[in-house]
Amino acid sequence: MMDTEVELIRKAGRIACEAKKKAKETVKPGQRLLDIAQLIESFINSMGGQPAFPVNISINSEAAHYSPLADDEKIVPEASIVKVDLGVSVDGYLADTAITIDFSGEYEDLIKASEEALNKAIESVSPNIKTSLIGNIIEKTIKSYGYKPIRNLSGHSMSRYVLHSGISIPNVGGEILSPTLKPPILIAIEPFATNGLGLVLEGKDKTIYSLTRQIGKKEKKFGEQEIDFLVEIFNERKNLPFTERWYARKYSLDFVRQTLVKAEKQRVVTSYPVLIESANGAVSQAEDTVLILDNDIVITTREC
Ligand SMILES: [Co+2]
Structure with missing residues (x-):
């Protein structure tokens, strides 16, 4: 991978990192989802990136893939748990990151479970690691909190202009024919934890x-x-x-x-x-983007 490409990948990561901070400040009960999404997307544009995908704002048992419609009137409900998943493209070079915010006071541990799973997964990453090892770590960590990982959602490799470029990063272990992460490769790791069944269905x-x-x-x-x-x-x-x-x-x-x-x-x-937890369980998500090079590992969405 050329230095110029690494620079653009890091720039996308930096913008995503800043946008995530913005999301944390902005999302509050009573706020319109439409306003939140537009604010974050405009921010990404103002920093010299483009949204890699429409900002996802998924509430309670929605795990992913809800982005406000053009005439959306939904607001962030009181006592909700909210996932904001956002991506940045700089000339097609991508970053993907997500946070979960709890307004109920009930889901602190559920959020910790996905965050710690993400941290441990990131710590384990090394060139040529098997993806099943990452899945194992995520599953174990989330279960240690008494929750379930969502087994039919996964992280993913990314390439230029391609958000899911072929390799999945599972949120559970047990995969037998597991690919290895051969550098240089860009991946998003995104553990989801739930107090439901650990499975999402299409809404x-x-x-x-x-x-x-x-x-x-x-x-x-x-x-x-x-x-x-x-x-x-x-x-x-x-x-x-x-x-x-x-x-x-x-x-x-x-x-x-x-x-x-x-x-x-x-x-x-x-x-x-939209993907909804099958038992209507509450869902938390944590996500960062990791660039694996031969002799360096960069968590691109934490560089701000
Ligand atoms: Co992702």
């Missing part, structure tokens, strides 16, 4: 999308304005996730929604339904 809401392929000027089955819209998304995002919010000013919200439904039917777009 009804869909708020996050990505393109499945490059869009050309002469797509069949789409009208002129639809093509302009999809090409614009491709130029800005490549295959990185996006939200209707980012386009609902230039185009009408109805047009954006209709086109996304149509594009999903044509398999030009894929969506990520």
Whole structure:
């Protein structure tokens, strides 16, 4: 990996680290989710990055993949547990990080469980480590608190413009054919802990999308304005996730929604339904991005 690439990866990490601080200050009961997401995303832009994906604000038993809609009126509930998961892209070089905030006074330990699991997992990372070893450590740590790791959510390797580039970092042990993390590699480790069953299911809401392929000027089955819209998304995002919010000013919200439904039917777009703990358990999440080089390990989202 070239020094210039390492620099851009670290810059993305630094911005994500600052954005996480901002999130901690901003998220409060009574605040609109829409305002929080917009504030964090604008902050990322103002620092010279772009959101790697729409800011996720997942509440209570929602584990992941809820980003406010363009006309969202939801507010952060009193006595809730809130996960903010955010990502930064600097010229396609990525950082991914998340925090959990408790407003109930009940879930301090649940948060500690995922945070300690993350810290221990990070300490264990070395070049060529097996991913199953990381999963083992996460599972053990979360169980030592009396909670369950969410077994069907995992961390992931990342490459330029690709948020999930092929290798999963499990939150449980026991995987037999486990890949090794051969440097140079960029990974996100993201333990989720719950007092529920340790399994997420897809909910009804869909708020996050990505393109499945490059869009050309002469797509069949789409009208002129639809093509302009999809090409614009491709130029800005490549295959990185996006939200209707980012386009609902230039185009009408109805047009954006209709086109996304149509594009999903044509398999030009894929969506990520909100993920909810199967027993409606409370969920905590901690996440950082780690760059594994031959002779250095950098926790990019803690460099601020
Ligand atoms: Co992630």
